[in-house]
Amino acid sequence: MRRPEYDVVVVGGGHAGSEAAAAAARMGARTLLITMSLEAIGRMSCNPAIGGIGKGQIAREIDALGGLMGRATDESGLQFRMLNRSKGPAVWSPRAQCDRFMYAGAVRRMLEAEPNLFMRADMAVDLLTEGTQIAGVVTQLGVEIRSRAVILTSGTFMNGQIHIGDTSYGGGRMGEGASKGLTGALHRLGFESGRLKTGTPPRLDGRTIDYARLEEQLGDSEPSPFSFMTEQLPARQLSCWITFTDPEVHDILRTGFDRSPMFVGRIQGTGPRYCPSIEDKIDRFADKERHQIFLEPEGWHTDEVYVNGFSTSLPEEVQMEAMRRVTGLENVHMLRPGYAIEYDYFPPYQLRYSLETKAVEGLFFAGQINGTTGYEEAGAQGLIAGTNAALYVRGQEQLVLKRSEAYIGVLIDDLVAKGTDEPYRMFTSRAEHRMMLRQDNADERLTPIGHRLGLVSDDRIRRMERRRAARRDLLSSVRQTSITPEVANPYLASLDSAPVKQTDRIAKVALRPEVHLGTLLRKTGHDGLIPSIDGLERVEDMVEIDLKYEGYVERERGLIEKMEQLESMPLPSALDYASIQNITMEAREKLSRIRPQNLGQASRISGVSPSDVSVLMVMVKSGRVPRVEE
Numbered sequence: 001m002r003r004p005e006y007d008v009v010v011v012g013g014g015h016a017g018s019e020a021a022a023a024a025a026r027m028g029a030r031t032l033l034i035t036m037s038l039e040a041i042g043r044m045s046c047n048p049a050i051g052g053i054g055k056g057q058i059a060r061e062i063d064a065l066g067g068l069m070g071r072a073t074d075e076s077g078l079q080f081r082m083l084n085r086s087k088g089p090a091v092w093s094p095r096a097q098c099d100r101f102m103y104a105g106a107v108r109r110m111l112e113a114e115p116n117l118f119m120r121a122d123m124a125v126d127l128l129t130e131g132t133q134i135a136g137v138v139t140q141l142g143v144e145i146r147s148r149a150v151i152l153t154s155g156t157f158m159n160g161q162i163h164i165g166d167t168s169y170g171g172g173r174m175g176e177g178a179s180k181g182l183t184g185a186l187h188r189l190g191f192e193s194g195r196l197k198t199g200t201p202p203r204l205d206g207r208t209i210d211y212a213r214l215e216e217q218l219g220d221s222e223p224s225p226f227s228f229m230t231e232q233l234p235a236r237q238l239s240c241w242i243t244f245t246d247p248e249v250h251d252i253l254r255t256g257f258d259r260s261p262m263f264v265g266r267i268q269g270t271g272p273r274y275c276p277s278i279e280d281k282i283d284r285f286a287d288k289e290r291h292q293i294f295l296e297p298e299g300w301h302t303d304e305v306y307v308n309g310f311s312t313s314l315p316e317e318v319q320m321e322a323m324r325r326v327t328g329l330e331n332v333h334m335l336r337p338g339y340a341i342e343y344d345y346f347p348p349y350q351l352r353y354s355l356e357t358k359a360v361e362g363l364f365f366a367g368q369i370n371g372t373t374g375y376e377e378a379g380a381q382g383l384i385a386g387t388n389a390a391l392y393v394r395g396q397e398q399l400v401l402k403r404s405e406a407y408i409g410v411l412i413d414d415l416v417a418k419g420t421d422e423p424y425r426m427f428t429s430r431a432e433h434r435m436m437l438r439q440d441n442a443d444e445r446l447t448p449i450g451h452r453l454g455l456v457s458d459d460r461i462r463r464m465e466r467r468r469a470a471r472r473d474l475l476s477s478v479r480q481t482s483i484t485p486e487v488a489n490p491y492l493a494s495l496d497s498a499p500v501k502q503t504d505r506i507a508k509v510a511l512r513p514e515v516h517l518g519t520l521l522r523k524t525g526h527d528g529l530i531p532s533i534d535g536l537e538r539v540e541d542m543v544e545i546d547l548k549y550e551g552y553v554e555r556e557r558g559l560i561e562k563m564e565q566l567e568s569m570p571l572p573s574a575l576d577y578a579s580i581q582n583i584t585m586e587a588r589e590k591l592s593r594i595r596p597q598n599l600g601q602a603s604r605i606s607g608v609s610p611s612d613v614s615v616l617m618v619m620v621k622s623g624r625v626p627r628v629e630e
């Protein structure tokens with residue numbers, strides 16, 4: 001049976017797949033999204049929360065490039081918080097707890113609004129190739145679907161194996177089957193795969209939680225949106241709740257260690273270092289008397305509660321007994337136990353920066369299949385793979401974001417240049433240019449790129465331009481407008497800040513760390529300087545960052561220029577690293593395996609030292625580069 005041809009076929013309707021399909025279709029590619037269950041499109045496998053440290057920045061970047069995640073989050077958010085507010089703005093990170101049903105519904109609706117996008121409920125089990133090029137997929141129903149590009153976004157589903165205590169069975173996520181066939185197809189094409197694992201906590205019936213005994217965590221009183229296009233956020237927010245484990249809870253959990261699939265060696269895959277299970281935490285930090293637990297609502301119209309911090313694959317009865325010793329959970333009813341899942345992934349050094357595979361032209365990978373963990377990391381890769389698949393079909397140059405342009409650039413560079421053998425998640429500390437890559441300026445950094453490529457509407461780019469102009473106007477106004485001591489000092493006194501002795505520019509007073517520019521302007525009758533803009537972003541907050549962090553930004557610009565020199569020195573793909581005697585053995589081995597595209601990428605591979613880079617630089621400059629015999 002033959003089907004009409006598509007430009008792009010996306011396999012998987014999770015976070016990577018949805019963004020990939022939407023991006024490719026928006027760029028004009030006739031796109032088919034094949035996913036095992038249409039009802040599961042946009043489903044959040046774990047906590048229904050978007051953002052957090054490093055991840056919030058990625059979600060804002062996805063939005064700035066016209067992606068779905070920010071809008072779906074704003075529409076479904078139950079609680080919004082800006083994390084790290086007490087630190088510098090480089091690391092402010094938005095986070096929202098969402099209604100999981102509304103989130104998935106919003107994603108599905110946005111996909112259905114794309115005229116070039118078609119969907120099909122089916123499972124891809126094999127790949128079609130012609131020579132070194134992809135030619136389509138074969139599905140479980142025996143249908144050959146031919147396309148010019150294919151994007152695989154199979155998440156935790158490929159040969160997924162679920163573990164709870166002694167019980168273990170095949171599955172891609174609780175209640176959904178594993179995906180079979182693709183791993184073998186990829187092996188036959190010469191790809192290497194590995195095994196990773198992740199886990200999730202139990203879900204509780206909120207009607208059986210004693211909230212009076214818990215600490216309440218409120219959302220921000222002035223919530224910040226994820227999307228630059230959002231005009232309004234929900235008027236009401238729900239609270240999250242905090243409780244703790246204690247030594248008694250730990251003792252109960254220990255009684256299940258001899259049946260823990262992790263400790264008895266039934267789970268072979270490596271788990272996420274930064275999101276350890278509760279059994280891992282009490283085992284590794286045995287002297288720690290308690291661990292924090294956040295009880296987070298899963299929706300507006302459900303009592304289901306997510307137990308953040310209590311991911312586990314211990315036997316169900318041990319989970320239950322331990323849970324009931326936690327303050328506030330004494331009579332709790334568990335809706336479903338926590339579990340761990342192992343799945344196949346494909347180490348990402350097998351990819352180009354475009355997320356196209358090196359081995360098969362037109363075949364792209366995005367999301368958890370590349371060894372990442374998290375919705376934001378997956379969505380970002382999906383957006384880039386979808387964009388590049390559409391560009392590939394048109395025969396146009398691929399989109400590669402630099403590390404200095406976006407966290408998405410950092411993410412993909414880390415994956416491709418270094419590979420990963422454990423689930424990779426984003427942190428602000430991974431970005432060396434984080435002062436430039438702030439969540440507040442994601443639109444100025446990326447919306448013009450998205451517009452050029454056809455990902456972003458004219459309306460969105462115009463809004464960004466108006467906002468950028470408003471920012472520049474306010475910056476110049478506060479630099480020019482003076483404020484007298486009589487006007488400034490009452491506000492400064494309210495902050496215990498030393499009075500000013502003479503008339504000074506507003507910009508200078510605003511440099512004091514304790515002064516908030518917006519409040520200064522409002523309290524001193526200068527609010528007329530604040531331009532009005534569309535949406536919920538605050539120009540005064542952006543200008544405050546411009547003023548206070550000008551020096552850091554300048555310094556980062558200098559570093560970026562230096563790095564760009566290295567990036568502009570390409571390394572031939574046939575370079576014979578093994579024959580270079582004066583670099584280290586480790587560098588020879590890693591460079592031969594990863595085959596960096598330029599010196600910048602080579603310099604970031606762990607194990608390649610600055611002196612190795614100098615050797616390569618001299619070689620490239622002299623033009624005497626040893627090549628592998630072809």
Ligand SMILES: Cc1cc2nc3c(=O)[nH]c(=O)nc-3n(C[C@H](O)[C@H](O)[C@H](O)COP(=O)(O)OP(=O)(O)OC[C@H]3O[C@@H](n4cnc5c(N)ncnc54)[C@H](O)[C@@H]3O)c2cc1C
Nearest residue numbers: 012014015016036045046123124155156179367368374378
């Ligand atoms: C139990 C569990 C715990 C997790 N814990 C965390 C956590 O603590 N922190 C965190 O950040 N992230 C966690 N995650 C990861 C997070 O859910 C993923 O990173 C994210 O969903 C990955 O997005 P994705 O689009 O790559 O894949 P997924 O969201 O897994 O989506 C994959 C999609 O592909 C479809 N599919 C797969 N194979 C095929 C095929 N052959 N044919 C057709 N369709 C196919 C599936 O039906 C599904 O729709 C957890 C995931 C699970 C399952």
